Each structure stands twice: as structure tokens, then as C-alpha cells.
Amino acid sequence: MFLALLTYVGIVVFAASGALAGVRRRLELFGVCVVGLTAGLGGGIVRDLLLGVTPPVSFDRWTNATVALGASLLVFYVHPHLGRLRGVIGVYDAVGLGLFATTSASYALDLGASHFAAVLIGAVGAVGGGVLRDVLVNEVPLLLRRDLYAVPALLGALVVVVWAALGGPGDLGLLVGTVAATGLRLLGMWRDWNFPVSAVEPT
Amino acid sequence: MFLALLTYVGIVVFAASGALAGVRRRLELFGVCVVGLTAGLGGGIVRDLLLGVTPPVSFDRWTNATVALGASLLVFYVHPHLGRLRGVIGVYDAVGLGLFATTSASYALDLGASHFAAVLIGAVGAVGGGVLRDVLVNEVPLLLRRDLYAVPALLGALVVVVWAALGGPGDLGLLVGTVAATGLRLLGMWRDWNFPVSAVEPT
Amino acid sequence: MFLALLTYVGIVVFAASGALAGVRRRLELFGVCVVGLTAGLGGGIVRDLLLGVTPPVSFDRWTNATVALGASLLVFYVHPHLGRLRGVIGVYDAVGLGLFATTSASYALDLGASHFAAVLIGAVGAVGGGVLRDVLVNEVPLLLRRDLYAVPALLGALVVVVWAALGGPGDLGLLVGTVAATGLRLLGMWRDWNFPVSAVEPT
Numbered sequence: 001m002f003l004a005l006l007t008y009v010g011i012v013v014f015a016a017s018g019a020l021a022g023v024r025r026r027l028e029l030f031g032v033c034v035v036g037l038t039a040g041l042g043g044g045i046v047r048d049l050l051l052g053v054t055p056p057v058s059f060d061r062w063t064n065a066t067v068a069l070g071a072s073l074l075v076f077y078v079h080p081h082l083g084r085l086r087g088v089i090g091v092y093d094a095v096g097l098g099l100f101a102t103t104s105a106s107y108a109l110d111l112g113a114s115h116f117a118a119v120l121i122g123a124v125g126a127v128g129g130g131v132l133r134d135v136l137v138n139e140v141p142l143l144l145r146r147d148l149y150a151v152p153a154l155l156g157a158l159v160v161v162v163w164a165a166l167g168g169p170g171d172l173g174l175l176v177g178t179v180a181a182t183g184l185r186l187l188g189m190w191r192d193w194n195f196p197v198s199a200v201e202p203t
Numbered sequence: 204m205f206l207a208l209l210t211y212v213g214i215v216v217f218a219a220s221g222a223l224a225g226v227r228r229r230l231e232l233f234g235v236c237v238v239g240l241t242a243g244l245g246g247g248i249v250r251d252l253l254l255g256v257t258p259p260v261s262f263d264r265w266t267n268a269t270v271a272l273g274a275s276l277l278v279f280y281v282h283p284h285l286g287r288l289r290g291v292i293g294v295y296d297a298v299g300l301g302l303f304a305t306t307s308a309s310y311a312l313d314l315g316a317s318h319f320a321a322v323l324i325g326a327v328g329a330v331g332g333g334v335l336r337d338v339l340v341n342e343v344p345l346l347l348r349r350d351l352y353a354v355p356a357l358l359g360a361l362v363v364v365v366w367a368a369l370g371g372p373g374d375l376g377l378l379v380g381t382v383a384a385t386g387l388r389l390l391g392m393w394r395d396w397n398f399p400v401s402a403v404e405p406t
Numbered sequence: 407m408f409l410a411l412l413t414y415v416g417i418v419v420f421a422a423s424g425a426l427a428g429v430r431r432r433l434e435l436f437g438v439c440v441v442g443l444t445a446g447l448g449g450g451i452v453r454d455l456l457l458g459v460t461p462p463v464s465f466d467r468w469t470n471a472t473v474a475l476g477a478s479l480l481v482f483y484v485h486p487h488l489g490r491l492r493g494v495i496g497v498y499d500a501v502g503l504g505l506f507a508t509t510s511a512s513y514a515l516d517l518g519a520s521h522f523a524a525v526l527i528g529a530v531g532a533v534g535g536g537v538l539r540d541v542l543v544n545e546v547p548l549l550l551r552r553d554l555y556a557v558p559a560l561l562g563a564l565v566v567v568v569w570a571a572l573g574g575p576g577d578l579g580l581l582v583g584t585v586a587a588t589g590l591r592l593l594g595m596w597r598d599w600n601f602p603v604s605a606v607e608p609t
Binding site for chain 3: 148151194
Binding site for chain 3: 225228230231233234237238252255257258259262263264265268338339340341
């Protein structure tokens, strides 16, 4: 119950990030909703395709699309008033990242994926929606540009998989993994951690 | 038979739209054909992947690729003479949109997808080829920019699904859905209907 | 054994091409590795999704990702010294193209795909990683712009499929197909063969 609630929070946050990207591109209402739906549901759809779950869950469960659509509409109509929420949105985004990483990894394990596959699929589930969002609006994905974004996702998925391999209770593993991933992401944002750029430009 | 013929018309129209986009980008002959094939077959391939049909039908049925390739070659060599056909192409495109939406939805139902999934998969099958085309040539997808494009696709798929749920004969449902979707698309083009753009630009 | 070795050579070459594209885009280390992994493993992942192999092999076999990651790191740290290797990389890339085309086609046949599907899936497996790489870094795919790139891939896959249909020994077919595809690609590079561009720009 708590888990399902958190999943919807993740969808809302990612859908809002997509809708905001659409508004910035001056898209019409419908285009904004499409980018919002893509960002909110895309990670889970890619995860399902990698796991052979067809149709993907978001195509069967109407609540996912409805929640993502609602968040997109909200952003479209109230974004001028979102200014002060920007910092908070960064926090929600970090929570969504952690949550999608751990729930996707756990879902992959449940469907019989290997440990290695579960870690990768967890990370792809966490970052996939954002990549699709950026490809749609024709930008180099934030994943590639942003400081330390996918590493927390890998960490969260890894915690879940190791925890499960050690026989720990699943719900607690999800919680620990999410806290670890979200915490590392927030720490990276706060400390402005970055990976190096190559020193010499290729000719 | 009539249905199969219309499906090929849809592939031809979408392949031609892709090839034209490639010509505009000054691609070589082969690149033009690749974009044409992607636009003509992409929607069906995405639909099949979402439904777990592997390999996708267009990889198994050589006629689909052949028809799309022929349309691409035709556009490459005769596009300077297409000027006057532009308006007519808009009509064919609307027909293709309606047809792909209804046949994809019907196909999804046949494979046991839920009603909700069939509507979404119908719409994705109708717009998917165009999105892949635009991503390949590095543009923001028309789907996101164009007035009222995906709504007719959703309508067509919805008509097919509701019709089937009410127990109506399938062929007639396909026809009604296609007419509804194509009609709404043409009406939107004729009346220049648009969705609103957000009033305030985010800072 | 020899085949497995060559497969890893293919992954290394494509991963290096992706990492180099990332370095040129001034991405951070992590982004460079993501593009490298995408280019090195993407073709195989797309091939597996088209064939219904889930999770894709590269998600289950840790060696693939490790090799691609190693190649990406190498490029990131030593690319300033790669200048003289550029010509050689073109050769490796041609080898990778041929190898991915033939092994993907052979793999598709083993999984029961039709002859037609095996040829197409072989070509997609060979060019898919490069297309994903270019879409990620927001460029029109080289596949669409480059002289005579996908034709050798189609040839290599075709040789494998015809060879198998004639009952020839599989390993030899892989070798002949790879030599044919790589040879045609190198010949095209050497002779600077190009497809025509449409004479008239559409208005």
C-alpha cells in the first residue's frame, strides 16, 4: 500500500518533469501531455519490454496513465506559480529516481532475472523515462550531461539485489535502497559533485 | 482483402512522408529509404513489440518492406513533381492515421490485450512511425507540435474497442473507426484547430 | 572460441566509437561511458528485443558490459593519443559491422526466424548500436548520412542466410559473410562510393 503510493509519487514527479520540458519548448497542451506521459511511464515501459512483460503494465493499468496525465495538466496550467517549488521538485525527483531504481530491480528479480540483469534493469527503469523525454524534445539527455545521476540509480538497484541475495525482507530492502539512492543523489546535488570531462578535445 | 489493401495504402503514405523528410534533409538515396522504411513500418513494429509479437510482422512478411521501399524510391525520384499532390497527401496521411489506429487496436484485442491497452496500442501504432521518423532526422516529433494529430488516433482506436465490447461485427467497426478518426483529422486540418500553448513562459 | 573473441572485438570497436562521440560532445566521464555502452551493446539489445529474447543477452552476461565499459574508459583517458589510430579504427569498425551482421543473422536463424527476418535482423543488429549512439548525442544518425554503410551489413546477413539454406557448415558461412560485408565496406571507404542525393530540393 505504502509502496504503491510511493510508485505513484514517482510517476507524478517524472511526468511533471516531462510536462515542464514540453512547456519550455512551447508545445501545445497535447504535446505537453505526451511528453509528460512519456517521462512518467517510459522507464517502466522500457523495463517491461526488457523483461518480456507485454503489454507493459502501464498499458494495462489505467491508473498509471491517469496519474501521469493529471500531473501534466497541472503543470501546464499552474507552472507559472511553480517557481518557488523548483528546489522541492529536485528533491522529489531524487526520491523518484531512488524509488524507480529499487522497485524496478525488485520487479526484475521477481520475474526471474539474474542478479546482474536486475541491477541494470533497475537503473534503466530509473533513468529511461528521462532519456525518452529528452530524445522526444530533441535534447542531449540530461543523463549524459548531469552530474552523478545514474550512479545513485545503480546503487539503489544494487542494494536491493544484494539484500535479496542475503535473504533480507524485501520491503526493508526497498526502503534501504531507496534511501541510499536518493541520499546519494541529494548529496551530489548539494555538494555539486561532478565527473571529470576529458582534458583534451579530440581533433 | 479490402482491409489488406488499405493497410498497404497506409504503409505507402507513411513511407512517402518519411522519404520526403529524408529528401528535405538532403540525405543520400539509401538514407531516404531507411527513413521511409522506418516511417512506414515503425508504427507496426512498435505495436508488435508492445504486444510481444516477435519477430514483428514486418520482419517476417516481405511485402510490407517491399511496398515501403517502393514508395520511398518513388518519392526520391519524382518528388520534384509532387508539388500539386501535397494537399492530397495530407488526405492520404489522415486515412493512414485512421487505418493504423483501428487495425492496431483490433490486432491488440485479437491478441488478448485489455480494452484500455488496445486503445493505447492503437494510438501508438498510428503515431509511432511518424515519431521514429522525426527522431531519426533529428527533429522534435510532429506529434508534439502538430495540431490535433493524436486525438483522432485515440478516437479511432476507442471506436473499435467499444464496438467490439458491444459485440458489433469487426469489419464494420474498423470502417466506422477509420472514418471517425480520418474525419476528425481532416476536420481539424480544414478548421485549423489547435490546442492552446501555455500562456506564460517558465523562467 | 574464435567467434566469441571476434564478438568481443566488435563490442570493443563499437563502444570505442560511442565513447569518442561522447568525448567530442564534451560529456563527463559517466556520460561518455553511457554512450559507449549504448553503442557497444545497443545493436545486440535491439536484436534480442526483436527476437523476443528477454532479458537481452547483454543484461545477463556481465562480460559484454564489462568489455564495453573498459573500451569506453580507455578512450576517455587515452583519446588524445588516438590520432594515428583513426584509420585503423575505420578498419576495425568495418570488421565489427560485418561480424555483428553475420552473428545476428545466424542467431536469428537459430531462434527460428524466417530467412527474410534473419537478413533484416542481421542488418539491424549491425547498425542498431550506431543509430542509438547518434540519437543519444542528438545527431542525425551516420547510417543515414554515411556512404554505403548498411548495404554491406545486408550483404553479410544475406550470405549467412543463403549459406544456411544451402546447407553449408555454419562457421564457414559466418566467416564468408563477415569477409564479404567487411570487404565491401572497406572497398566503399577506399573508393569513396556514395549513393546519389536527390537533384532537386523540395520547396
